[in-house]
Amino acid sequence: MSSTLAGWMQALALVGALALCYRPLGDYIARILTTPRHLRAERGIYKVIGVDGDADQRWPVYLRSVLAFSAVSVLFLYGLIRLQGYLLLNLGVPQMAGHQAWNTAISFVANTNWQSYGGESAMGHLVQMAGLAVQNFVSAAVGIAVVAALIRGFTRNRTDRLGNFWVDLVRINLRLLLPISIVFALVLAASGVIQNFHGFHEVTNLAGDVQKIPGGPVASQEVIKLLGTNGGGFFNANSAHPFENPNGFSNLVEVFLLLVIPFALPRTFGRMVGDNRQGYAIVAVMGLFWVASTALLTFAESQHSGSALQAAGAAMEGKEQRFGIAASGLFAASTTLTSTGAVNSFHDSFTPFGGGITVFNMMLGEIAPGGTGSGLYGMLVLAIVAVFVAGLMVGRTPEYLGKKLGGREMKFASLYILTTPTIVLVGTGVAMALPGERAGMLNSGAHGFSEVLYAFTSAANNNGSAFGGITVNTDWYDTALGLAMIFGRLLPIVFVLALAGSLAQQQPVPATPGTLPTHKPLFVGLLSGVILIVVGLTYFPALALGPIAEGLTS
Amino acid sequence: MSKPLPAAVRTHFTALRALLVLTVILGVAYPLLVTGISQVAFSEKANGSIVKADGKEVGSSLIGQNFNLPKKNPDDPKEEAQPDPKWFQPRPSAAGTGYDASSSGASNQGPNSEDLLKAVNDRRAAVAAFDGVDPASVPADALTASGSGLDPDISPAYAKEQVNRVAKERGLPADMLNQLVDRYTESRPLGFLGNEAVNVVLLNKALSEQK
Numbered sequence: 001m002s003s004t005l006a007g008w009m010q011a012l013a014l015v016g017a018l019a020l021c022y023r024p025l026g027d028y029i030a031r032i033l034t035t036p037r038h039l040r041a042e043r044g045i046y047k048v049i050g051v052d053g054d055a056d057q058r059w060p061v062y063l064r065s066v067l068a069f070s071a072v073s074v075l076f077l078y079g080l081i082r083l084q085g086y087l088l089l090n091l092g093v094p095q096m097a098g099h100q101a102w103n104t105a106i107s108f109v110a111n112t113n114w115q116s117y118g119g120e121s122a123m124g125h126l127v128q129m130a131g132l133a134v135q136n137f138v139s140a141a142v143g144i145a146v147v148a149a150l151i152r153g154f155t156r157n158r159t160d161r162l163g164n165f166w167v168d169l170v171r172i173n174l175r176l177l178l179p180i181s182i183v184f185a186l187v188l189a190a191s192g193v194i195q196n197f198h199g200f201h202e203v204t205n206l207a208g209d210v211q212k213i214p215g216g217p218v219a220s221q222e223v224i225k226l227l228g229t230n231g232g233g234f235f236n237a238n239s240a241h242p243f244e245n246p247n248g249f250s251n252l253v254e255v256f257l258l259l260v261i262p263f264a265l266p267r268t269f270g271r272m273v274g275d276n277r278q279g280y281a282i283v284a285v286m287g288l289f290w291v292a293s294t295a296l297l298t299f300a301e302s303q304h305s306g307s308a309l310q311a312a313g314a315a316m317e318g319k320e321q322r323f324g325i326a327a328s329g330l331f332a333a334s335t336t337l338t339s340t341g342a343v344n345s346f347h348d349s350f351t352p353f354g355g356g357i358t359v360f361n362m363m364l365g366e367i368a369p370g371g372t373g374s375g376l377y378g379m380l381v382l383a384i385v386a387v388f389v390a391g392l393m394v395g396r397t398p399e400y401l402g403k404k405l406g407g408r409e410m411k412f413a414s415l416y417i418l419t420t421p422t423i424v425l426v427g428t429g430v431a432m433a434l435p436g437e438r439a440g441m442l443n444s445g446a447h448g449f450s451e452v453l454y455a456f457t458s459a460a461n462n463n464g465s466a467f468g469g470i471t472v473n474t475d476w477y478d479t480a481l482g483l484a485m486i487f488g489r490l491l492p493i494v495f496v497l498a499l500a501g502s503l504a505q506q507q508p509v510p511a512t513p514g515t516l517p518t519h520k521p522l523f524v525g526l527l528s529g530v531i532l533i534v535v536g537l538t539y540f541p542a543l544a545l546g547p548i549a550e551g552l553t554s
Numbered sequence: 555m556s557k558p559l560p561a562a563v564r565t566h567f568t569a570l571r572a573l574l575v576l577t578v579i580l581g582v583a584y585p586l587l588v589t590g591i592s593q594v595a596f597s598e599k600a601n602g603s604i605v606k607a608d609g610k611e612v613g614s615s616l617i618g619q620n621f622n623l624p625k626k627n628p629d630d631p632k633e634e635a636q637p638d639p640k641w642f643q644p645r646p647s648a649a650g651t652g653y654d655a656s657s658s659g660a661s662n663q664g665p666n667s668e669d670l671l672k673a674v675n676d677r678r679a680a681v682a683a684f685d686g687v688d689p690a691s692v693p694a695d696a697l698t699a700s701g702s703g704l705d706p707d708i709s710p711a712y713a714k715e716q717v718n719r720v721a722k723e724r725g726l727p728a729d730m731l732n733q734l735v736d737r738y739t740e741s742r743p744l745g746f747l748g749n750e751a752v753n754v755v756l757l758n759k760a761l762s763e764q765k
Contacts, residue, residue, distance in 0.1 A: 001746060009746040049571040064562065068569040076573055120656055130581035137580045138573070166572060173576060178584065185588040186595070192616060195592040195600040200656060203604075203611045205619040206758050207638055212656040213602055213614050220588040237649075237658035240701030242616035243602065248748020306665025311674045314694035318660040321645065321695050321707035322740075324749030345701045346660035355665070447664035469662035550666060 004302075007326025010252060011294060014330070017256055018263050025260065026267020026279065032175050033148045033168065034272065045170050056161035059501030062149055065165035066142060066493060070109050073135060074486075077105040080131040081123075090124035091199045103478035108135035110489035111143060111371055113225070113232030113341055113464035114481060116473040120214050120235050125197055132232060133221045137181075140228025140261075141172040143373025146493050147265065150377050151272045153500030154401045157508050162500055176261075181223045184257060189219040191253070192246030218243055226257040229371040231341030231464045239331070239344040240320055251327050251344060258340045262286075262369035265376040273401055277519035282379055284524045285531070289368035290337055293361055298329030300354035305551070309351060318346030329354070336361035339371035341464030348443070348451065348467035355467065356547025359454050362461045363539045364531060365420060371462060377496045381416045383518065384409065384499075386530040390516045400518060402508035412499040419491045420460045421538045423484050427456035428542065430480070437476055442469025446553070450546035455481060460488035607759055615755055618644045618706040620653045637684060640723045642708075642716050642761065644754045645695050646677060649703025661699045674698065685719050707751035710739050726764060734760055 001009075038046070038053050046053040057065065081101040084090050096104070100116055107114040113136075117123070123132070145168035152162050189195045198215025205211050218234045222244050225232055235241040245251055263283060270279020302325050304315040319328045328345035335342050336358040347358050361368075367378040388405050391398025398405045405413075431437040431452050441448035451470040458465055459481040466472070472481065517523065559567075592600035603615045613619050621641035625633050635652065637643050650657040663670035677697045682689035693711040713735045721728040738757040742748055 001742070003749070006742055006746040006749075010748075013746070045572075045575055048575055049568055051568060061561075064565050065569070068562075068565040069572065072566055072569040072573055076570075118657065118659065120658065129585045130577055133585070134573075134577050134581040138576055166568065169572065170576075173580060178580065181584065182588065186591060189588070189592040189600050190596050192599045192603055194602050195589050196602070197589065198601070201602070203613050205613050206607065206755070206762060207619070207621040207641060208624060209620045209622070209653070211613055211617070211619055211653065213604070213617060214655060215602065217585040217589055219592065219600070220585040235658050235702075237660065237702035237704065240660070241658050242614075242618075242702060242704055242706060246603075246616050247743055249743040252747050308663070308667050308670035308674055309665045311671055311678075312694045312697045314698075315665070316694040316700075317663065317665075317670060317698040318701045319698075320700050320702060320705050321709060322705075322748050322751045327748050343701070346662055348662040348664060349660065349670075351665050442662055443664040443667055447666060467662070468660065469664070550664075 003324060003326060007298065010326060011330055014252060014256060014259075018259055021260050022264055022267050022283070025264035027271055029144070029176060029264065029268040030271040032171050033268070039174070042170055042174065046166070049166065051164070051166045053164065053167050055164060057164055058160045059149070059162050059497050059504075062162050062165050063494060063497045066146065066497070067490065069138075069142065069165075069169070070490065073109045073138065074105045077108060077131050077135060078102060080127055081105060084124055084127050087124065087126050089126045089197060093122055093124055096122060099475050099478040100473055103482040106482045106486045107464065108132050108230070108232060109139055110462055110485040111139035111228070111230060111339065111374065112459060112462040112485045112489070113230045114459055114466070114485060115232055115464070116478055118236030119233055125216050128221060128234060129217050133224055136221070136224040136228045136230040136232065137173055137177050138169065140177060140224070140230065140372040141169050143371055144172050144265070145169055145373065146496055147373040147377040150380060150496050150500040151269055153503035154273050154403060156504045157506065159504050160501065162497070162504060177224065177227060180227055181220070184227070184253065185219045185223045187253060188222055188250055191250040193219040193222055193250060194243045195219040214243065222254070223257060225342060226254050226340060227261065229258055229262065229338045229340040231335065233342065239342045240346070245344055247322055248327060251323055251331065254342070254344070255331050255334050258338050258342065259334055259369060261372045262338055262375045265373065269376060269380070275519065278401065281519045281524055282376070282383065285527050286367070286369040286375070286379065288524070288528055289364065289531070290333070293337060293357060294330055294333040297333045297354050297357045298326055300351050300357065301325050301329050303351065305351045305353070315351055315354070318349035320345065332358055333361065335465060336463060337364070337366070337368050337370070339366035339374060339461060339463050341458065343465050346468055347454070347465060348469045352547055352551035355450065356543065356551060358465070359450065359457055359547060360543065362457045362463045363535050365535070366461045366463065367531070374462065378492070381413050381496065381499070382531055382534070383527055384413045385417065385534070386523070386527040387516055387518065388413075389530060390526060394514070396514055399509055399515060402511065403503045403506050404509055408502050409499060412495045412502065416492050416495040417534060419495070420488055423460040423488050424456045425542060427460065427480060427484050428453050431456070434476070440471040440474065440477060442471070446546055446550040450550065453542055453546050456484055459484040462489050605755060605759060607762060612759065613755055615753060616706055617655050617704045617755070618647065618653050619755060620644070621758060639684065639719055641758050642713060642720060642754050645705050645708055646697070646699045647703040647705070648699040653704060655704055658702050658704055660701045660703065685715050687715055691715070706753050706755050708754055710735070710750055710752055713739070713752040713757065720761070724761075730764070734764070
């Protein structure tokens with residue numbers, strides 16, 4: 001079978017698997033988020049943490065719970081990393097510097113998983129599993145909880161209650177993430193991903209070299225790294241490492257895991273608002289962007305432009321032989337469109353346009369399909385903007401799902417959309433203006449600029465992948481990117497919950513012949529157009545200086 | 555009695571308790587459960603797919619290794635390792651000084667990087683001379699470093715290219731080595747996932763067992 005045909009079949013198999021999961025998984029998540037019944041284990045947990053599982057929260061209280069949970073998580077993780085030397089299973093790794101531990105703690109709490117350290121040389125097993133992997137679970141759950149609150153803003157009327165954050169958090173972890181993780185951790189372990197508590201194990205190779213083979217509870221962490229769209233590798237090489245991703249089968253399982261929840265959530269949305277067609281419209285937009293991006297990126301990589309790649313005859317620098325171009329392109333497009341940031345090949349060595357597409361994917365704001373929960377709330381905010389734009393065209397107050405989009409709602413939506421680009425562009429600008437920080441680039445010229453632009457785009461959009469050449473383990477980058485991650489995560493959440501609170505208080509207006517139908521192809525086109533215009537206008541100058549300049553000159 | 559704590563402070567205590575409970579479930583019980591089952595059901599794979607030759611552990615079938623000549627002066631860090639012509643050679647590696655499994659990683663050099671261009675051209679000349687083939691025929695995987703730096707695989711084309719050299723060095727018939735390469739060529743899982751590959755560690759281990 002030719003490589004091209006195999007690549008297409010692989011993508012088709014993935015789409016088929018995701019399509020099969022869309023209804024059952026989406027419906028299941030909707031049930032988790034709406035049922036009044038608690039499991040016995042959950043009641044026990046509510047008792048321990050001291051919350052009333054049946055008490056709904058107003059939006060400021062819901063927000064306060066999210067913020068408190070994030071703050072406590074950052075402090076706990078920071079402490080765990082800094083005290084690693086006194087903990088079990090620390091493998092004797094050196095003490096991590098304060099700025100790097102701070103950056104790492106924020107990174108995992110913010111669902112970003114930007115890593116300025118290399119896993120095998122900086123983290124012991126206990127911190128990986130009880131610190132980092134726990135945040136992989138709970139930060140994903142926070143994203144889903146926030147989108148649940150936003151959907152309740154649409155479905156509830158004349159109330160100030162949006163649900164209970166602690167109930168959402170516990171249920172999403174116990175009923176959704178944990179069961180899927182157990183099953184797929186075993187699938188990955190069966191295909192060769194390691195799962196043990198060994199330290200480095202010395203062997204003498206066939207030709208006499210001494211090699212240190214690493215150990216660790218990798219399969220259990222690998223699953224949630226992908227399922228929760230986190231992306232923080234157990235090892236420095238992330239999902240390119242053979243112990244994280246040993247073959248073509250495990251690779252497709254991993255891509256499936258990172259897409260499955262974000263692509264099923266539109267069904268949850270449709271189900272909860274009582275009109276499945278609304279979910280289909282949203283998933284259609286997500287799917288369009290995903291398909292276009294995957295096809296373009298794989299095509300760009302197969303053309304291997306760039307002087308060094310031309311000389312090699314294929315864009316195999318930074319790619320594994322067992323994956324090749326197609327499986328690397330599929331992974332790269334999916335990981336940058338979902339805020340995951342795990343990599344099975346290194347984007348810094350991609351062709352200029354291929355690398356440019358990975359940056360562009362993140363600039364879309366991680367909405368196609370985006371992170372767990374965060375993808376859908378980002379998309380719904382853009383849907384609100386699209387409905388508003390359509391309303392302006394015909395000169396009537398727009399409404400979406402029976403809720404009027406007035407000044408207050410649009411203010412929150414606009415703030416949401418402005419936050420991330422501000423962080424990305426200001427951060428990149430400041431870094432480029434400082435000579436010391438400019439020196440962090442590995443490559444020079446347009447490609448070096450792309451490294452810095454990629455870093456801030458990745459941090460502010462909570463993706464976490466990198467053009468890895470850049471040296472970011474410095475006081476300045478750890479601090480600046482840490483701020484980009486935490487503001488890029490929490491400010492949008494503030495605006496989404498405020499928006500949800502405002503929507504929930506409204507009395508719904510009945511649909512009239514003048515109402516824009518938001519489940520038809522027309523709306524799919526309108527929303528896609530709005531996304532492209534918003535992103536294009538915001539980022540075109542920056543893209544032109546980096547990947548586009550490099551692509552056109554090579 | 556003192557006044558009850560303000561709500562904002564109480565929320566943080568709730569958050570701390572929630573985090574601790576979830577850490578016990580997700581950070582301790584869950585990985586222990588998965589480790590327990592994996593160690594019973596797939597212990598060989600869960601422990602790193604270790605390869606043995608003559609009863610001794612020689613590496614992992616998933617982690618590539620160097621097949622170099624011994625250094626003339628083992629204490630000289632500047633001396634460049636030379637490939638041993640008796641073995642099938644792996645891809646170039648950016649992990650440490652080459653296939654250092656305690657330091658995985660890629661070169662991260664850009665598509666137009668001068669350094670990468672020079673490295674690719676140098677490798678093409680060196681590999682062609684080493685294998686005695688036309689420089690234009692050397693496949694891309696022989697000229698580029700993998701993402702992990704630990705790639706255990708090479709392309710079937712690169713393996714075939716090395717057959718004549720290895721056969722000559724070992725005094726083995728080339729036909730036999732071609733068959734060996736075919737036997738260690740892994741087709742795509744399910745016929746269409748990933749890419750075709752020859753596992754150099756397993757191929758060389760089989761080679762070392764040929765008499």
